[in-house]
Amino acid sequence: MxxxxxxxxxxxxxxxxxxxxxxxxxxxxxxxxxxxxxxxxxxxxxxxxxxxxxxxxxxxxxxxxxxxxxxxxxxxxxxxxxxxNWEQRFDFMQQHTGQHILARVCEDLFQARITKEQMTLKDSFFEIDVKLDKTQLQTALKRSNEIIRAQKQVSILFPTEEELAKETLFTAPPKYFKDLRLIKIADFDIIGCGGTHVKNTAEVQAIALTQVKEHKKTTTLHFACGNRLLQQFETNQKQLTALTLQANVPVDGLALAFQEQQQTIKFYQGQVALYQVNELVANAKELTPHFIYSEITDTEAKELQTAAKKIAEIYPDKLICTATSDEDSLRYHLYLKTADPKRPIGQVIRTANQKFAGRGGGSPTKGDGTIPYLQKDALLRFLQQ
Ligand SMILES: [Zn+2]
The missing domain is CATH 2.40.30.130 (Elongation Factor Tu (Ef-tu); domain 3)
Structure with missing residues (x-):
């Protein structure tokens, strides 16, 4: 039983x-x-x-x-x-009953039908087969919270066929009645459901959306109710307080402050890139009359490429190799202003891959590769040939 x-x-x-x-x-x-x-x-x-x-x-x-x-x-x-575990169960009862309410409101207001539903310890969501704009979502939430505050009784019914026939609140009447379990929210909603629910809408406390995901034809509504909503509010509030203190702006100024900071970071990243390119150009060494090498730590592929082109302006018709290293690998870029039909760069890199357990490739005049750092000297000897 x-x-x-x-x-x-x-x-x-x-x-x-x-x-x-x-x-x-x-x-x-x-x-x-x-x-x-x-x-x-x-x-x-x-x-x-x-x-x-x-x-x-x-x-x-x-x-x-x-x-x-x-x-x-x-x-x-x-x-x-x-x-x-009653605490966990009651949390699910609050979320699940809240879902009944919000789903029915969406159905009544926007003829929305649920296509998917899921609850976990951290997140609750359901998907509806319509797209809703911000105003519609606000209206749905306002109405749902009105239903919650109205302290409507939530009852469990096991109806006979005759009793079932008398129920008029259905949006989609069930096609069977044997073993049918109905969840009825007073004068608001009735639906067949096997889950667990609170006995009065007031116990849901409140419902709020935590995230709305729009798809081509459907919308997924992530929501939180009851204690979970309060806990999330508390957690978010703590994070916001920490952020506002750090940024030294009020909550409604956070987005702008963040945007400005991103722009500043981008500017300095550009400056660092420029500095790194200049370093690579300044460090360029003629290892043989035909081969120029330059290496710095912690730079990006784009900087290696830009620097190689600049070095080629100083040393035209020589094979240029710019490289950067991290803990255990060497990333390198090869550049030749004019293609050498006997030694296309892409082919050179593919041969190096085989010889030194590397990866990468390229065109006749340029390409990028990576090898284990321990193979660096062997790679340089190979490139100088
Ligand atoms: Zn249910």
């Missing part, structure tokens, strides 16, 4: 083990009664314990529910206490 289906507020139950054994998944027990939600409809399974042992996995079949435990189940007594 699934007690959570009639009363989502039961946190524990003393019940009898009806079956115990081992299968390909592990050691399991089956219970006469349960308060543990096994998962489904986008709501995760409860975190729960049987006689103090955490349930590792729950497997539902047509006529049984298997609870897997990491113990020798033969040692368990016949009667056991089954207990759920």
């Amino acid at each position: 699934e007690k959570y289906a009639q009363n989502s507020y039961l946190t524990e139950i003393e019940t009898t083990i009806t079956e115990r054994g081992k299968d390909e998944i592990g050691n399991f027990v089956c219970l006469k009664e349960t308060v543990v939600y096994p998962g489904g409809g986008g709501q995760p399974a409860d975190c729960a314990w049987i006689a103090g042992n955490p349930i590792l996995k729950i497997q539902k079949t047509a006529d049984s529910v298997f609870y897997y435990l990491d113990i020798d189940v033969e040692t368990l007594p016949e009667k056991v206490l089954v207990k759920i």
Whole structure:
């Protein structure tokens, strides 16, 4: 008997083990009664314990529910206490009931239908088959929070066919009634659902959107309700306070301050790049009459390329190699102002790849490669040939 289906507020139950054994998944027990939600409809399974042992996995079949435990189940007594993590369950009840409310509001206001739904410990979302603009979303949230504040009773119904026929709140009446479980929010909504819910909308406390993702034809609404919403607010507030203190601006000035900082960083990155190019040009050494080499640490491929071109203006018709190193590799750029049909650069790099366990390639006049730093001297000898 699934007690959570009639009363989502039961946190524990003393019940009898009806079956115990081992299968390909592990050691399991089956219970006469349960308060543990096994998962489904986008709501995760409860975190729960049987006689103090955490349930590792729950497997539902047509006529049984298997609870897997990491113990020798033969040692368990016949009667056991089954207990759920109530804090986590109530959080899911708040999110899930909030979802019923927001989804129905979207349906009423914008004829939206849910196409996907999912809840995790950190995030809740559902996808609807319409696109909503900012004003529409605000309207939907305002209406949803009105419903929450209106303290509407949330009831669980197991209707007969006649009772079902009398219900008029459906947007999509169910096509069957056997074993049908309905969740009715007073005069606002009724829908078939197997999940767990709070008993009054006031317990949802509030609903807010945490993220809205627009797709081609659909919208995903990420939301938070109840305690989770308060906790997220607190966390975000702490982050904002830290940021405003650091940036020395009020919250509504953060975006602009950040943008200005990005521009400053970009400017100095440009200055550093320029400096690095100049360093590479200044460091250029004629290792042989036909080969010029220059190396600095921590620069980018673009700077290697720019510097090589500048060096080629000083040493035309020579093979130019600019390089940069990090801990264990050497990245290099080869440049030749005029292609040498006997030694196309791309081919030189491919040969170097084979010889020195490197990678890269290029055209007849230029290319980029990377080799292990230990092979640097061997590469230079090879390039000087
Ligand atoms: Zn539900």
